Amino acid sequence: MRLPPLHFASPLRPRAPHITFQFRRMASAQASVFGLKDFSLIKTQAFIDGKWVDAKSGQTITVINPATQEELGTVPEMGLAETKEAIDAAAKALPAWSKTTAKHRHDILMKMFALMQEHHDDLGRLITLENGKTLAEGKGENAYSASFLEWFAEEAVRTYGEHIPSPFPNVRNVTIKQPIGVVSIMTPWNFPSAMITRKLGAALAAGCTAVVKPPPETPFSCLALVELARRAGVPDGVINVVTTFKNVSEVGKEMCESKIVKKVSFTGSTPVAKLLAGMAASTLKKVSLEAGGNAPFIVFDDADIDEAVAAAIICKFRSTGQTCVCANRIYVQSSVYAEFASRLAEKVATFKVGNGLDESTTHGPLIHERALEKVQAHVDDAVALGAQVLVGGTAIPGTSFFHPTVLCDVPAGARVNSEETFGPLAALIKFETEDEVIKLANSTDVGLAGYFFSRDVGRVWRVAEKLEVGMVGCNTGLISQAVIGFGGIKESGLGREGGHGIEEYMNTKLIVFGGLN
Template structure:
């Protein structure tokens, strides 16, 4: 294992006195001239080609604003602990204003033609592509993933705008024949209304456009609450939406950290909001689901996962190892569709464990902006502690550490780890780790591994490798998940439906089904013909 000590990302940050002045003038100065100057200085420190993409304020009705309280949220680079800047600590009042602005904008935006929305979304997509390097760097700075992975995310993120631009002009209705010759039954689709979008930090850009692209294409307006750890990607997306010509009030962004409960409740219970779309943990999804039920809103919930990754004796081991590397360690294991439990049949167990360990030992951990770094940090120390707990629990029950197994003291880095002989009762088999930990468990029969794989309350994604055609169909159909990767570790694409079963959520995002989540189906019966 090679470890590159995370180097401090050198930026020209303001002094403490300058930051205090900045905060003062962003909240109290009538002219805010100094505030704008300081914001410009801070933005330039990100190293972007276009510093104007960096916004330090929330967005309501087309206006960049601070919190009424004057409070802010400090955002740091998880790889270096450097301060990136601040965003407003908004609350209930700002959230209500954002919802009201979105409701007003809906009256006109919902009446635009699908072709008009298509054209604006294509411009939006082109701007995200044009600013690819800047947007990718921004993801790395606030999330910590490597620049190579950030570039993949930005391309993935932009693809949703292109896909839903094309879907906007294909929201077809239908005519249903009637038994009465003087009656015509017509079904049309209409935008559902104002949408609240609540997203996680692990994909600070893609989790927004996957929802926002569909909402805009359908004719809906939105209030977005990005995570406090990674707000700058969301704000940059909003800036590009404005440049693309999306009207004021159609997209609103409320940033918050300590007021998240009251803001979340308002985004679920406000009667003007007609749909809630959330990606995050299962416990939070359940809370939001209960809140949204107060007005029977439509909801899309993409919650936690605990993905099984199965390698059968007849698998192509080269392909299985490569897929496990991508599927388990992408984003340092911080994706909802990461392989969390790796089951390997006894006949190839030793070979797979050896070859996977050799590859993982070559990883280089550090600041994602540095050359040669393969894996970045976890989002914060609490995430590191969870991985440590899972490793300690598994080892205490008989598991062996093949590679890694430790964190880097006083950082948010955990050395990518492979454990062998992980018992079925280890905590990792019942909890989503969300870290760079590959836990290998041996199995003997197909029936045994299906039971192990399905022995969980969640069901987002599952993966398996086999060259037996009959087995491929059997296992794919029997896995209790919303998405299956058969001989592949990649299932996420803009053109396919994304979502889970059981306690992994409700609804689907992406694909031809994604836009339907943001539309109402209306029946019109014409009589007297």
């Protein structure tokens, strides 16, 4: 439901009482749908140049709660014209924002961090409502999301240059760091808050201005963050948000090809990442691309099986399997295969799927019907080739819920080995030797994350170095932190986020001083 625009009455002509009552009634209905303590965090308009705005066409996008299939609200269906306005607004705000001191940007980001903590319950609930993950995971994401603002606030004051000794007399070489300019940010629905702050926090800390295109499935978390940024003192035009679904092609094209935009940051699928990289190449702008994964999870025979099972639960089934670093192929050495499979299936059988707001729910819905269809297709394909279902294996009819599933004896030719499932499917594959499993783990075009369990120190170093991925979890299934460089190799993308990711939003300039007698 869209709230009607507010009209301020003339002092000579008071607003009609029935209009006031109607607005309050609609606002109350909207508040009851979300159930937030601070209703003003719910924004149903996009944000350009410091103003909440509708689409010029008047068209809207309906946002659905995936757990209940009920409408949460609508946001504007924007297009090329609004995107150009947002880019122009960011360009207009850039000179002043880029000249602020690093300490000033630090202070504003820390205010925003504090506001995210203050509104922790509301922001976590908002994530759960539009994404479907459990409330515990929603609140966990908010904490993770806020940590990027804290981290990059601290990075802002440490964007050091350097002095480089010259081989020539009376010459000094100095490098300085400068903000790259206007940046385009495009994010996915699986982490509707954290994927934004991981990019936007770095951009703001560096002194850049931004245009953000959130996913149409989960726009409300993004808009709530913008409201908190406004309260924290981020000036008009520094952050702009364009919401779109039907017009995503023309909006994305403009965000990549505009000569005003100097940097593109995207998280999503590999095919889309390739498409955007091609568009950005038209002006040779800088890109950061965090694309698809197909993470191997390896359990060697000397592993602590209890720890490996617990880590597999976290790594595979977090957010109902809808994360880019989820274990997708679980390789278990033959001598411990039966034990691992039995223990994992026993744990998964205790899961309860349902509405994330229900305290007893352990796993929420998948985001939409297409996601359900893909998981089912991977299960059916593996079973047809000889795999066995230990737990789950089917969707709940008429819903977006899929029973958490464990398959054993998954053959090498199964689709799950070559495609990212992005759902609650644990596919177990037996292996015999270290060399064999390394070859299997690396037999994919992508390389985002990989995991393995072993207590052999020599093996730990060998396997960690041989896995063709950007990030390795050794005896752990959870690697995401604000302080580390997040990203992949091969077709999993370019660049790194978090950690020293502020460098992705800055140019290094050399200044050579001559004639210094």
